[in-house]
Amino acid sequence: MNTRPQSGKNTPRSPRWSRRDFLIRSSLAGAGMLSLPALLAACGDDNGGSSSDGTGGGGGGNSLVFDNWTAYIDDETVANFIAATGIDMKYLETYNDNNEYFAKVQPVLSKGKKIDADILAPTSWMAARYVSLGWAQKLPLASIPNKANLRSDLIGPNWDPNGEYSLPWQTGTAGIAYNISATGREVRSVADLFAPEFKGRVGMLSEMRDTIGLILMSEGIDPSTLTSFDDAAPAFEKLAKANADGQIRQFTGNDYMDDLDRGDFAVCVAWSGDVIQLAKDNPDVRFVIPEEGGTSWYDSMIWVTGSENSDAVAQWMNYVYDPENAAKIALGSGYMTPVVGVREVLEAMGGEEAEMANDPLLFPDDVTLARLRVFASLGEEEEAKFDEEFSKISGA
Amino acid sequence: MTRTQRLASFTERPELVGLGVLLLLGSGVILLAAEITSGALAYVVGGLMALALVGYATTIVRGTSDDRRSIAPYALLKPGVLWLSIFFLAPLWALFVMSLSSKESRFDFFPDFTWEWANYQEAFTRFRPQFIRSFTYAGIATLLTILIGFPIAYVIAFRGGKYRMLLLGLVVIPFFTSYLIRTLAWTTLMSDNGPVMNTLETLRLVTVFEWLQIVDDGRLLSTPAAVIGGLTYNFLPFMILPIYVSLEKIDTRLVDAAMDLYSSASSAFRKVVLPLAIPGIFAGSLLVFIPASGDFVNAQFLGSPNTTMIGNSIQDQYLKQLNYPVASAMSFVLMVIITIGVLVYTKFMGTEELA
Numbered sequence: 001m002n003t004r005p006q007s008g009k010n011t012p013r014s015p016r017w018s019r020r021d022f023l024i025r026s027s028l029a030g031a032g033m034l035s036l037p038a039l040l041a042a043c044g045d046d047n048g049g050s051s052s053d054g055t056g057g058g059g060g061g062n063s064l065v066f067d068n069w070t071a072y073i074d075d076e077t078v079a080n081f082i083a084a085t086g087i088d089m090k091y092l093e094t095y096n097d098n099n100e101y102f103a104k105v106q107p108v109l110s111k112g113k114k115i116d117a118d119i120l121a122p123t124s125w126m127a128a129r130y131v132s133l134g135w136a137q138k139l140p141l142a143s144i145p146n147k148a149n150l151r152s153d154l155i156g157p158n159w160d161p162n163g164e165y166s167l168p169w170q171t172g173t174a175g176i177a178y179n180i181s182a183t184g185r186e187v188r189s190v191a192d193l194f195a196p197e198f199k200g201r202v203g204m205l206s207e208m209r210d211t212i213g214l215i216l217m218s219e220g221i222d223p224s225t226l227t228s229f230d231d232a233a234p235a236f237e238k239l240a241k242a243n244a245d246g247q248i249r250q251f252t253g254n255d256y257m258d259d260l261d262r263g264d265f266a267v268c269v270a271w272s273g274d275v276i277q278l279a280k281d282n283p284d285v286r287f288v289i290p291e292e293g294g295t296s297w298y299d300s301m302i303w304v305t306g307s308e309n310s311d312a313v314a315q316w317m318n319y320v321y322d323p324e325n326a327a328k329i330a331l332g333s334g335y336m337t338p339v340v341g342v343r344e345v346l347e348a349m350g351g352e353e354a355e356m357a358n359d360p361l362l363f364p365d366d367v368t369l370a371r372l373r374v375f376a377s378l379g380e381e382e383e384a385k386f387d388e389e390f391s392k393i394s395g396a
Numbered sequence: 397m398t399r400t401q402r403l404a405s406f407t408e409r410p411e412l413v414g415l416g417v418l419l420l421l422g423s424g425v426i427l428l429a430a431e432i433t434s435g436a437l438a439y440v441v442g443g444l445m446a447l448a449l450v451g452y453a454t455t456i457v458r459g460t461s462d463d464r465r466s467i468a469p470y471a472l473l474k475p476g477v478l479w480l481s482i483f484f485l486a487p488l489w490a491l492f493v494m495s496l497s498s499k500e501s502r503f504d505f506f507p508d509f510t511w512e513w514a515n516y517q518e519a520f521t522r523f524r525p526q527f528i529r530s531f532t533y534a535g536i537a538t539l540l541t542i543l544i545g546f547p548i549a550y551v552i553a554f555r556g557g558k559y560r561m562l563l564l565g566l567v568v569i570p571f572f573t574s575y576l577i578r579t580l581a582w583t584t585l586m587s588d589n590g591p592v593m594n595t596l597e598t599l600r601l602v603t604v605f606e607w608l609q610i611v612d613d614g615r616l617l618s619t620p621a622a623v624i625g626g627l628t629y630n631f632l633p634f635m636i637l638p639i640y641v642s643l644e645k646i647d648t649r650l651v652d653a654a655m656d657l658y659s660s661a662s663s664a665f666r667k668v669v670l671p672l673a674i675p676g677i678f679a680g681s682l683l684v685f686i687p688a689s690g691d692f693v694n695a696q697f698l699g700s701p702n703t704t705m706i707g708n709s710i711q712d713q714y715l716k717q718l719n720y721p722v723a724s725a726m727s728f729v730l731m732v733i734i735t736i737g738v739l740v741y742t743k744f745m746g747t748e749e750l751a
Contacts, residue, residue, distance in 0.1 A: 103715040110505040133503060182588075200613045200700075201588070243701050249618045251701060262587045264617060384502050387717055395704035396712030
């Protein structure tokens with residue numbers, strides 16, 4: 001192929017367009033793009049593009065976008081789902097922090113416009129916020145028969161009493177993780193987070209409910225019964241004092257896993273599933289539900305307003321609540337599955353999977369479950385107060 | 397009156413037409429982009445802007461060549477003015493309005509404008525430590541970039557020879573990686589059991605570094621020194637490049653001349669090279685200090701809860717507390733302090749031309 005056409009004498013060296021021509025044309029093009037109609041449309045009525053009318057009533061496109069937390073699924077399920085249903089599914093892992101994601105989508109959703117994701121899996125308290133703001137649609141429950149497989153205690157929380165807006169994704173516990181090569185000993189108690197020997201090597205989660213919840217338990221206060229900030233004040237004081245003493249190295253989101261892996265965090269508040277996954281690569285990393293008890297939480301799938309893919313949403317939810325598929329997800333994510341019957345599936349698989357079926361962190365026994373508490377759901381004012389006081393301690 | 401005369405009087409002061417249209421378009425864009433007007437009024441503003449453009453075009457088409465000549469500069473100013481209006485003045489105005497607003501509910505995205513000066517009070521009082529910390533860290537980082545960057549720029553400019561471009565390339569290469577990745581790489585390098593700490597321990601230098609307050613409690617990370625170090629590292633090229641540009645322009649014969657007049661090497665440097673490099677140092681320190689004082693990445697990943705900077709607080713107020721008014725007030729205060737600082741600095745450095 002001749003890659004340089006007419007490189008001979010015939011072609012003038014200067015381009016066809018003179019510089020002047022080029023400037024004029026490009027500025028015209030630029031003016032066209034910045035034209036007034038576009039500006040006016042952008043500044044006019046705010047109601048354009050919304051189509052958020054409740055249940056949507058079936059139909060919609062054959063595509064699906066699920067924006068989820070990182071390391072929260074196995075490698076196969078999404079591909080299997082696409083193969084089984086032909087739905088063009090995009091599974092994203094850009095949900096890194098409840099508050100930050102909320103701040104990101106708030107401008108769009110509060111204008112009644114559509115975000116890219118159809119499904120989100122915020123933690124229950126944040127899911128409650130979406131529901132109360134009217135940013136979640138009623139789920140097409142009739143098309144999700146596998147919903148019958150779900151643990152009944154995870155359906156219909158007080159912010160969604162009929163279970164119409166949310167269904168659980170995974171559930172887990174927050175406890176203490178430690179790197180035994182850095183601690184040099186086993187860790188069993190919340191008190192170890194405040195032990196002087198770990199000064200400057202303690203990590204806390206920026207997720208207020210988990211960090212404060214654990215400390216509350218160690219102070220003998222049940223975080224599920226909080227009604228006002230004063231109830232939780234002792235935990236805040238304890239945390240503030242430890243921070244002033246230089247006990248705490250950092251407040252982190254999901255990124256604490258690196259620090260724990262390297263041993264920069266000797267002990268930290270952590271989520272069970274993360275540590276189970278990390279421990280596969282680094283056997284020094286361990287997780288414990290502290291003697292004083294741990295907090296439990298669950299992430300809820302919600303269907304965001306503006307999305308019209310109700311068929312795809314229903315098919316996806318139905319698919320992941322099938323015990324066989326739920327077993328794969330549980331193995332991949334390392335968290336507790338909300339689906340009943342997964343344990344039996346794992347036992348039947350034998351080998352390593354059967355061992356996982358006996359992992360107390362994946363399938364806690366009743367004694368362990370009794371030691372777990374869910375953080376009370378806070379009113380708007382109280383939540384603001386809690387968040388603000390927590391941020392003061394974490395330095396921001 | 398003949399027709400031509402009327403036309404002539406219509407375009408008697410074409411430069412005023414140009415200026416008027418320019419101002420009208422600029423303010424119209426601000427009104428629309430900052431959403432100060434909306435609904436029907438927005439269409440009125442848009443219509444006015446369109447009319448102004450039509451008038452402008454008429455003036456050009458029907459005017460004499462003299463008219464066109466005097467109106468042309470305003471046409472050339474237009475892209476710049478519109479750009480500034482859309483991307484600087486309109487957001488600035490929106491930020492200012494937001495900083496004086498108050499929210500009824502925490503989840504309001506459109507707070508009401510209520511002349512809420514208390515936002516500024518809160519920004520000043522509650523976040524004073526973070527402000528002070530930011531400017532201290534950014535100031536130290538700027539000094540360090542000068543101390544490190546000047547010799548590097550000097551060597552490249554005067555001793556680089558044929559390797560000059562290669563050396564400059566090496567300065568720029570880290571920029572091919574994302575800022576965030578470079579900062580995160582530090583957490584691995586400086587980790588408690590990482591290569592840097594291990595080397596220090598092997599060389600028995602830990603106590604020296606502890607005495608210098610760089611190492612605290614056996615760790616490099618999560619210390620003020622780590623945050624300042626990260627800032628210095630990340631912004632160093634912004635110092636080297638302007639200094640290089642001003643050094644490169646220096647005629648080396650000036651130094652020769654100074655030596656011929658019995659100047660010592662050091663006084664030739666002080667009296668010839670350094671004054672000529674001042675514009676570069678000045679531009680570099682602005683390029684380093686301003687973004688460094690608003691930075692939050694280094695403090696977040698390399699710092700501890702006790703080393704947070706104002707950027708972290710603004711981010712927290714915006715994203716976690718959803719307190720846009722106070723966050724806007726903080727941003728405004730930050731901007732004003734930096735502007736005043738830069739003005740004072742300009743006065744002090746006494747340089748008119750920036751490199």
